[in-house]
Amino acid sequence: MTQPGKRAIDKTAHCNDMTEVRRRVDALDDILVPLLVERGGYMTQAARIKASPELVRDEVRIEAIVARVRARAEAEGGQPDVIEAIYRSMMEAYIAFEHREFERLRASSDHHREEAPKD
Numbered sequence: 636m637t638q639p640g641k642r643a644i645d646k647t648a649h650c651n652d653m654t655e656v657r658r659r660v661d662a663l664d665d666i667l668v669p670l671l672v673e674r675g676g677y678m679t680q681a682a683r684i685k686a687s688p689e690l691v692r693d694e695v696r697i698e699a700i701v702a703r704v705r706a707r708a709e710a711e712g713g714q715p716d717v718i719e720a721i722y723r724s725m726m727e728a729y730i731a732f733e734h735r736e737f738e739r740l741r742a743s744s745d746h747h748r749e750e751a752p753k754d
């Protein structure tokens with residue numbers, strides 16, 4: 636459980652003008668974007684490990700992630716519906732990326748294949 640006073644929502648600073656709001660938002664985006672890039676790296680890993688493109692989209696896993704992040708949003712004093720919408724949209728973008736990575740990795744490994752493909 637998130638302790639009272641340690642919730643993310645309680646860390647939001649009171650702002651006196653939009654310059655301060657935007658400075659705070661930019662500072663959080665500077666933390667978020669590198670984390671999203673790192674998360675995206677695991678789509679490349681998944682694309683390498685999965686045996687077929689049909690396995691890229693995994694509805695069971697998507698729903699498990701949504702349930703998990705909704706609960707976390709609640710515990711942090713946030714809005715579960717907002718976090719769910721962000722995650723569903725983010726995962727669609729990552730699924731598209733994972734499909735591109737799946738193709739890219741197979742295409743480049745073809746160049747390194749020693750034997751000619753059969754047929």
Ligand SMILES: O=C(O)C(=O)C[C@]1(C(=O)O)C=C[C@@H](O)C=C1
Binds near residue numbers: 693
């Ligand atoms: O867990 C996976 O199988 C992934 O490929 C990762 C991920 C994600 O976390 O964004 C992306 C695509 C899948 O539909 C489910 C989840």
